[in-house]
Amino acid sequence: MPPFDQGRARDKSATIEMNPCGACPVRSLTVCAALDPEELRRLADILQTVRIEANHTIFGEGDAADALYNVTSGTVKLYKLLPDGRRQITGFLITGDFIGLALNESYAYTAETVTGCTLCRFPRKKLEALLDEFPKMQRRLFSMASNELAAAQDQMLLLGRKTAKEKICSFLLMLSQRAARRGHKDNPVHVPMSRADIADYLGLTTETVSRTFTQLKTAGIISLQEGNKIQIAGMDALYDMAEGC
Amino acid sequence: MPPFDQGRARDKSATIEMNPCGACPVRSLTVCAALDPEELRRLADILQTVRIEANHTIFGEGDAADALYNVTSGTVKLYKLLPDGRRQITGFLITGDFIGLALNESYAYTAETVTGCTLCRFPRKKLEALLDEFPKMQRRLFSMASNELAAAQDQMLLLGRKTAKEKICSFLLMLSQRAARRGHKDNPVHVPMSRADIADYLGLTTETVSRTFTQLKTAGIISLQEGNKIQIAGMDALYDMAEGC
DNA sequence: CGAGCGATTGAACGCTCTCAAAGTGAGTGG
DNA sequence: CCACTCACTTTGAGAGCGTTCAATCGCTCG
Numbered sequence: 398m399p400p401f402d403q404g405r406a407r408d409k410s411a412t413i414e415m416n417p418c419g420a421c422p423v424r425s426l427t428v429c430a431a432l433d434p435e436e437l438r439r440l441a442d443i444l445q446t447v448r449i450e451a452n453h454t455i456f457g458e459g460d461a462a463d464a465l466y467n468v469t470s471g472t473v474k475l476y477k478l479l480p481d482g483r484r485q486i487t488g489f490l491i492t493g494d495f496i497g498l499a500l501n502e503s504y505a506y507t508a509e510t511v512t513g514c515t516l517c518r519f520p521r522k523k524l525e526a527l528l529d530e531f532p533k534m535q536r537r538l539f540s541m542a543s544n545e546l547a548a549a550q551d552q553m554l555l556l557g558r559k560t561a562k563e564k565i566c567s568f569l570l571m572l573s574q575r576a577a578r579r580g581h582k583d584n585p586v587h588v589p590m591s592r593a594d595i596a597d598y599l600g601l602t603t604e605t606v607s608r609t610f611t612q613l614k615t616a617g618i619i620s621l622q623e624g625n626k627i628q629i630a631g632m633d634a635l636y637d638m639a640e641g642c
Numbered sequence: 643m644p645p646f647d648q649g650r651a652r653d654k655s656a657t658i659e660m661n662p663c664g665a666c667p668v669r670s671l672t673v674c675a676a677l678d679p680e681e682l683r684r685l686a687d688i689l690q691t692v693r694i695e696a697n698h699t700i701f702g703e704g705d706a707a708d709a710l711y712n713v714t715s716g717t718v719k720l721y722k723l724l725p726d727g728r729r730q731i732t733g734f735l736i737t738g739d740f741i742g743l744a745l746n747e748s749y750a751y752t753a754e755t756v757t758g759c760t761l762c763r764f765p766r767k768k769l770e771a772l773l774d775e776f777p778k779m780q781r782r783l784f785s786m787a788s789n790e791l792a793a794a795q796d797q798m799l800l801l802g803r804k805t806a807k808e809k810i811c812s813f814l815l816m817l818s819q820r821a822a823r824r825g826h827k828d829n830p831v832h833v834p835m836s837r838a839d840i841a842d843y844l845g846l847t848t849e850t851v852s853r854t855f856t857q858l859k860t861a862g863i864i865s866l867q868e869g870n871k872i873q874i875a876g877m878d879a880l881y882d883m884a885e886g887c
Numbered sequence: 888c889g890a891g892c893g894a895t896t897g898a899a900c901g902c903t904c905t906c907a908a909a910g911t912g913a914g915t916g917g
Numbered sequence: 918c919c920a921c922t923c924a925c926t927t928t929g930a931g932a933g934c935g936t937t938c939a940a941t942c943g944c945t946c947g
Binding site: 475477479480481483484485487498499500501505506528529532535536538539542543544545546547549550551552553554556557558559597599600640641642 | 720725726728729730732743744745750773777780781783784787790791792796798801802842844845885886887
């Protein structure tokens with residue numbers, strides 16, 4: 398997975414374009430929703446729109462954190478590694494999500510595309526300067542960070558206390574509900590990530606993920622469809638199984 | 643564990659006092675650090691100082707979230723429950739920590755004292771109004787939320803991918819480093835919480851926690867002392883074991 | 888001194904992992 | 918058009934880490 402080099406705009410894996418925010422179709426979903434036209438223009442002045450292919454690194458754990466990103470299309474995964482290679486995916490980000498809410502001098506995680514993605518890239522210094530001018534935007538970011546924190550606590554409950562079956566059911570429901578909030582179809586659910594990615598997100602192995610999907614399939618609760626889609630037949634059963642009822 | 647009722651100031655388990663923030667000894671550690679004297683006075687006008695005994699509930703999961711808190715002394719635990727009683731502690735809060743960064747209409751977790759605690763209680767509406775006036779304070783809260791988020795991601799790595807021994811070592815190091823940051827002694831480490839609390843924080847059982855402490859003791863890496871203190875003999879060994887080296 | 892709670896230790900079980908092999912599907916080139 | 922490769926997924930068998938169940942220990946408090 399070759400790194401994304403911001404300097405090489407002609408690299409086949411990444412292209413850079415300029416775009417006005419006023420016409421952005423996903424603005425209402427994200428941090429830019431709070432801004433008026435004048436503020437939007439100021440924001441557009443500092444950002445680049447970036448297109449990145451699937452399975453490419455956006456930035457690596459430990460890199461100097463000199464840019465933040467907003468996902469405008471596609472799916473991104475964030476992960477941390479242990480010295481021996483064990484991996485924990487801390488989140489899958491989709492349209493409207495912001496990369497860099499938890500930020501220090503350097504990135505504390507690697508960001509990698511799962512599918513082809515379009516991102517808005519904000520130079521960090523310039524965005525911070527803008528935040529001081531636009532309290533509304535700062536407030537919006539704080540609110541997004543609060544939601545992230547709540548989601549992180551849910552994920553801790555999942556990782557620490559749920560069984561494999563409960564983890565998979567919770568995962569499918571999370572994808573379904575999130576798709577609904579973003580105005581996408583919530584059933585069947587689009588599941589673009591690999592079994593290995595799902596495993597590293599849920600604290601399992603690929604084998605256990607695969608076996609559990611088979612169990613749910615056999616029980617008639619889900620069915621796998623073309624194009625990485627999963628049809629949820631028993632939504633209520635899924636809810637119950639996600640919490641061990 | 644009886645609930646803390648804000649109305650009964652004479653309840654033996656909780657007392658309410660008024661206190662000027664200017665003299666607060668822990669101000670530099672927390673959200674109030676950024677404020678000037680005038681702003682501090684405004685803040686002092688809306689807060690109550692609350693004293694709560696050990697093992698009492700501050701608020702419960704699902705309660706209407708009408709107050710935020712700042713811990714000025716003692717240790718607080720936050721946890722979420724599954725319907726069948728399985729519990730995940732999402733954090734232990736100490737002096738300077740803020741309760742309520744992840745906030746919706748209702749609390750998404752229960753907050754309970756581990757030791758006797760002193761808290762600053764902020765009515766939510768009034769604090770939010772103040773935040774609009776004091777961008778510095780909002781910025782400080784955002785920065786605290788960012789740090790919380792980074793800590794939550796570390797905890798996900800721990801819960802999803804670390805072994806029991808690595809979890810315990812990481813936990814002790816976290817306590818030690820945090821104590822140092824707050825100006826307390828970092829070795830021996832003060833560990834006020836029970837084995838059951840540690841287990842529910844690390845995604846283990848009390849038996850496994852106990853067994854692992856015994857292993858580390860036998861290996862000469864730690865030794866248990868009077869008053870819930872743990873002496874770390876092999877700090878370097880502990881660092882290595884926390885990441886599986 | 889006895890009750891009671893938390894911590895420790897022991898023994899056996901089981902869920903998930905590890906290791907291994909076979910199946911599936913997309914892309915490539917002959 | 919088909920054989921081949923390669924990556925990913927699925928399935929199987931066995932092992933191990935942490936759990937469960939149970940008993941004992943140790944401390945605090947009435």
